[in-house]
Amino acid sequence: MLNSSPVNRAMERGAVHSNRPDLPPVDYAPPELPSVDYNSLPVPGNVIGKGGNAVVYEDAEDATKVLKMFTTSQSNEEVTNEVRCFNQYYGAGSAEKIYGDNGDIIGIRMDKINGESLLNISSLPAQAEHAIYDMFDRLEQKGILFIDTTETNVLYDRTRNEFNPIDISSYNISERSWSENQIMQSYHGGKQDLISVVLSKI
The missing domain is CATH 3.30.200.20 (Phosphorylase Kinase; domain 1)
Incomplete structure (x- = not known):
């Protein structure tokens, strides 16, 4: 037959074989995902x-x-x-x-940050002086001019000799209602107040 393809002729002779291995059936149904309540509030x-x-x-x-x-x-x-x-x-x-x-x-x-509130600490070891300067150095290196430098906003980790701020906000030097000089004066005043509190407990 002139119009008969080689494949058709081979099928007639039973000579067609697939080289592909038998594959297991595929389940195309989407996997079942756990339900998520996007409106749930923390407990x-x-x-x-x-x-x-x-x-x-x-x-x-x-x-x-x-x-x-x-x-x-x-x-x-x-x-x-x-x-x-x-x-x-x-x-x-x-x-x-x-x-x-x-x-x-x-x-x-x-x-959750480790440590005890500075407000509740009556005495500190001598090495705490170095630790409070370290805390301000880390803050400044990260571009943070710590605003609310009260005793309740800083924890002291005795094991690591480390002060950790927990209520962190920063002065904004670009704030137009204050001059940069006013901002820096306020920042350094609060910084020195907190350092003085730490030194008074050593």
Whole structure:
């Protein structure tokens, strides 16, 4: 037959063989994924601290995290600054905003930082003097001019001889309502006040 293809002729003779191995059947159905509740809020555990505008809780779902839940309304700019500074200091992903059902910012979820509040410490070892200067050096190297330098916002880790800031926000040198000189004077004043507190406990 002039129009008969070699394949057709071979099939007629039963001579067609596949070199491909037999493959198991493929299930093209999408895998079943665990359900995710994107609207779920974090679960607060025990209270571990209180401030003028927030209460800090353990995260009942993650022992490595804490929840700073605001008790008064906070501006998006203030919270964004705090979250940015915390991530700058402790690493990306160490802090994130918590949103309520209506989309408002209601808190911050952040890494749990080791140490004891400086406010609760009556005496410090001599090496703590070096540690407080180290803390400010690290902050400044990361571009942070620490604003709220109160005793409640700094923890001291005796094991590592290390001071760790926990409520971090930074002066903005580009802020037009203040001159750069005013900002730096205020920053250095707060810095010296905290250093003086540490030295008074040694």
